[in-house]
Amino acid sequence: MKRTLSILGSSGSIGQQTLKVAQACGHRVAAITVNRSVELAEAQARQFQPRLAAAADERAAAELRVRLADTTVKVLSGEEGVLEAAALAEADTVVTAIVGVAGLRPTLAAIDGGKRIALANKETLVCAGELVMAQAEQTGAEIVPVDSEHSAIFQCLQGCADRGEVRRLILTASGGPFFGKSREELAQVTRAQALRHPNWAMGEKITIDSATLMNKGLEFIEAMRLYSMPPEKIQIAIHRESIVHSLVEFEDGAILAQLGSADMCLPIQYALTWPERTPGPAKPLDLLSCPPLTFQKPDPETFRCLGLALECAERGGTSTAILNGANEAAVALFLEEKITFLDISRLVEAALERVPVVKSPSLDDIFQADCAAREAVYHCVR
Ligand code: MG
Numbered sequence: 497m498k499r500t501l502s503i504l505g506s507s508g509s510i511g512q513q514t515l516k517v518a519q520a521c522g523h524r525v526a527a528i529t530v531n532r533s534v535e536l537a538e539a540q541a542r543q544f545q546p547r548l549a550a551a552a553d554e555r556a557a558a559e560l561r562v563r564l565a566d567t568t569v570k571v572l573s574g575e576e577g578v579l580e581a582a583a584l585a586e587a588d589t590v591v592t593a594i595v596g597v598a599g600l601r602p603t604l605a606a607i608d609g610g611k612r613i614a615l616a617n618k619e620t621l622v623c624a625g626e627l628v629m630a631q632a633e634q635t636g637a638e639i640v641p642v643d644s645e646h647s648a649i650f651q652c653l654q655g656c657a658d659r660g661e662v663r664r665l666i667l668t669a670s671g672g673p674f675f676g677k678s679r680e681e682l683a684q685v686t687r688a689q690a691l692r693h694p695n696w697a698m699g700e701k702i703t704i705d706s707a708t709l710m711n712k713g714l715e716f717i718e719a720m721r722l723y724s725m726p727p728e729k730i731q732i733a734i735h736r737e738s739i740v741h742s743l744v745e746f747e748d749g750a751i752l753a754q755l756g757s758a759d760m761c762l763p764i765q766y767a768l769t770w771p772e773r774t775p776g777p778a779k780p781l782d783l784l785s786c787p788p789l790t791f792q793k794p795d796p797e798t799f800r801c802l803g804l805a806l807e808c809a810e811r812g813g814t815s816t817a818i819l820n821g822a823n824e825a826a827v828a829l830f831l832e833e834k835i836t837f838l839d840i841s842r843l844v845e846a847a848l849e850r851v852p853v854v855k856s857p858s859l860d861d862i863f864q865a866d867c868a869a870r871e872a873v874y875h876c877v878r
């Protein structure tokens with residue numbers, strides 16, 4: 497089935513790969529949004545001829561409007577523009593590839609519209625998972641994960657009508673560039689080293705999250721929300737080869753896994769075509785040239801971000817929004833080379849100590865927790 501897409505965050509790594517899939521598989525692109533990547537947005541708009549192109553940044557939108565003046569593409573600006581793209585009537589599928597909690601409102605707008613959500617914005621589920629899933633249930637919006645681990649689990653769960661048959665979900669983790677290092681060694685690592693992921697080419701924020709293992713902590717919470725699983729039914733296994741993308745163990749002891757090359761085009765495409773499968777641009781996996789597959793225990797003490805995320809997974813309420821907001825702020829500071837690698841977990845931990853947790857939060861409580869967490873981080877580095 498051919499889909500009509502609205503791609504939120506089309507200039508990022510997932511956004512660009514979604515366009516690659518759309519082109520290879522013949523899906524139509526009705527809307528694209530960027531934050532301020534005007535040049536790329538112009539090129540994408542010229543190539544894919546969407547009805548709408550929005551830039552969240554007002555100045556970027558003004559420039560994009562000038563650049564696309566000779567086309568029929570309508571250019572919108574600000575959060576309003578992104579929300580309009582998320583709810584665009586002719587789009588049946590919204591790919592949420594915006595990084596961070598900035599993706600929350602647009603995702604909710606798409607859910608309100610009853611769209612299929614190809615969910616690539618894990619922060620949305622980490623901060624407001626219960627609200628998001630409840631709203632999707634109400635509007636009938638299908639949420640299909642793009643995150644490779646969650647897509648793997650989604651694929652393994654096909655044909656499983658009763659979640660009671662699931663004994664546990666096993667999330668694999670590459671371990672990132674610093675697997676096996678001690679705290680003393682981690683104290684010395686640089687921005688450039690942290691940005692060198694061994695297996696995956698991704699955006700900067702998620703690459704740093706992979707190096708701290710916060711990414712796996714966020715994915716643990718994401719899996720709890722997507723699949724309504726308690727934390728004790730989710731396990732993390734370090735799998736350095738990034739070939740097994742995750743697994744599901746059933747009550748009878750059978751374990752199903754999904755394997756593939758480290759290529760996001762496959763989970764992106766599956767989120768669009770599910771429950772169908774079609775040929776596409778993903779690099780095939782040659783089993784006979786694979787290295788031996790290994791699985792090891794994670795170390796949440798050395799990689800403190802993972803430990804903190806697992807604590808928040810148990811604690812619930814706004815603790816996961818505080819975790820996420822503090823992490824977003826700390827990672828931005830690390831990318832600006834204003835703090836060290838180990839400062840990231842130190843600042844997240846400080847924010848979790850300072851900001852009170854609200855149980856059963858409203859959307860406003862969640863945004864407030866996010867702001868307070870960022871403030872707490874800035875306060876600690878001042
Ligand atoms: Mg992932």
